[in-house]
Amino acid sequence: MFDVIVIGLGAMGSSTVYQLAFRGQKVLGIDQFTPPHSFGSSHGKSRIIRETYFEDPLYVPLVKRAYNGWAELQSRSGKRVLTRTGGLMMGAPDGAVVSGARASAVEHRLPYEELNANELRSRFPALRPSDDTVAIWEPRAGVLDPEAAIDAQLSLARAARAELRFGEKVTKWRATAEGVEVTTSSGTYAAARLVISAGPWMSELVPELALPLEIERNAVYWFDPLKAAEFTPNRLPVFIHEYAPGRTWYGFANFGDGVKVALHHEGETTTANNVRRAVSDSEIAGIRGLLKAFLPDANGALRTTSVCLYTNTPDENFILDRHPEHPAVFIASPCSGHGFKFSIAIGEAIADDLMGESRRFDLSPFSLARFARA
Ligand SMILES: Cc1cc2nc3c(=O)[nH]c(=O)nc-3n(C[C@H](O)[C@H](O)[C@H](O)COP(=O)(O)OP(=O)(O)OC[C@H]3O[C@@H](n4cnc5c(N)ncnc54)[C@H](O)[C@@H]3O)c2cc1C
Structure with missing residues (x-):
């Protein structure tokens, strides 16, 4: 028993x-x-951890507690689990990602800066945001190794x-x-x-x-950067970018396996047992379109792909x-x-x-x- x-x-x-x-x-x-x-x-080797939670400020106390837990796990296990890179929540100033991240930062008095497109380009040369893009920069964000x-x-x-x-x-x-x-x-x-x-x-x-669950298939991609120096973890923070209203993609620096990027919530509905594991040429072309527009120096050879599952509730x-x-x-x-x-x-x-x-x-x-x- x-x-x-x-x-x-x-x-x-x-x-x-x-x-x-x-x-x-x-x-x-x-x-x-x-x-x-x-x-x-x-x-898939990496997960974003961030505090300026654009989805809802109610998650902020939970992630604060999680930071303590990850630190304790590292000290108990002697294994590196979390790497701080800082994080950028990017998009239109009134878009869901930027306005939601700003609201969480204000409500919970989190440290943050709001950067315009010129500031983004000069601080993070890998990024090519459009002129109307802004970002909430949060220093404590980083990458977990799942x-x-x-x-x-x-x-x-x-x-x-x-x-x-x-x-x-x-x-x-x-x-x-x-x-x-x-x-x-x-x-x-x-x-x-x-x-x-x-x-x-x-x-x-x-x-x-x-x-009322929906299983969503999500493909992730690793590319060889064309300019490796722009994509080291100390030069490129994790980012989530609302590139069109309600449409987001995200990415990570090169931790040795290439630059990882993926779409968020644009995948097909599937089941855990019958998911399509192969990634199609048209999916790869789609993600290359985003690289070309916003992260062109990451648009090198495709190293590998992976498919992972979201289990979505109606209110997420x-x-x-x-x-x-x-x-x-x-x-x-x-x-x-x-x-x-x-x-x-x-x-x-x-x-x-x-x-x-x-x-x-x-x-x-x-x-x-x-x-x-x-
Ligand atoms: C591509 C992708 C990117 C993501 N990015 C982020 C991110 O950046 N930041 C973030 O916070 N979150 C992210 N997430 C979400 C996060 O990874 C998931 O919320 C989390 O990993 C879910 O874990 P889980 O334990 O619920 O499910 P799982 O990890 O799938 O675990 C379920 C386990 O149950 C086992 N199981 C199921 N049925 C049985 C059975 N009948 N008998 C025995 N064992 C069984 C399975 O084998 C499996 O090991 C991402 C998810 C995906 C797919």
Whole structure:
């Protein structure tokens, strides 16, 4: 009998087993693959962490807590997980990205500067913004290494006596008088509580909830820069650029694998099991069009591509809540393509919730009930 079983050891699950194991809980973590792996949502070598949160200021306290968690993980594991580069939220002055980032910075008194197109060009020569572009510059933004972060959390969890089972698919679970029973391809396990953090496979494990989730395919690209000196991590911050109203792409400096760029929320709807993994010539031509216009010195040879999955909710906020019919079960994951940066604080919040500790955050914006109300 375990205290807690965690199904899914991607960003959310690895953080949850790590947090619970460090609190002395008897934890079993199960994944159908061997994490960190490249079939879900937590691969691709880099994730942006940023504070001037254009989506909603409500995320700022959560990301502040996550910065502490990432620093603690680095010191406990001795692994580098976060590299500070600063960040640019770019676009039209009244566009969703710039105005949202500015609003979060003002509301939470975050350090920031507002830069015009000339200032952007002179400070960051790789960038070629149009004359009407502005940017919110935030100094604390940076790049997380998702594979290193998951690996570090799982290693620390195991060292703290968590039991981790890889290559084992959960086929069903049920509530019992004592808690839950989980059946996998290899066995059956019992626990007092269950966390389901199955990312894009979530609906398979809670079909009774008929969650309004959309799985979105997103391709990412790495290019050889033509002028390598412009793309080192100390010369190019992470950026998110609203290049047309409601349309964004983002990019990273060259950390050794090339300059990584991708579109945000322009992918086709798919499923976790049937996603198209190949990236087409027309997709590559599309991203080269953006490079040509805004980042021309990154438009060298294509090194590689990857496909990753967003699990979108209708309002693009997360789901972090107890199962409405089974309070021993916590549902965590669908993070609408922006969850990684928070994952270490989300694991902590789940551990707080399961262990009856006072909540550091108001999780009500992430409730399941909002869909019923809608
Ligand atoms: C291209 C891309 C770019 C992104 N960029 C950013 C960014 O810059 N910043 C940011 O903060 N966020 C970003 N995100 C979002 C972030 O990466 C995700 O929100 C986060 O990684 C989701 O983690 P997860 O644990 O919910 O899902 P996953 O990592 O997919 O983990 C789910 C796990 O559950 C396992 N599982 C599922 N079903 C079963 C089963 N039946 N039995 C056993 N195991 C099971 C899977 O194998 C998997 O390991 C990005 C996402 C993508 C795809």
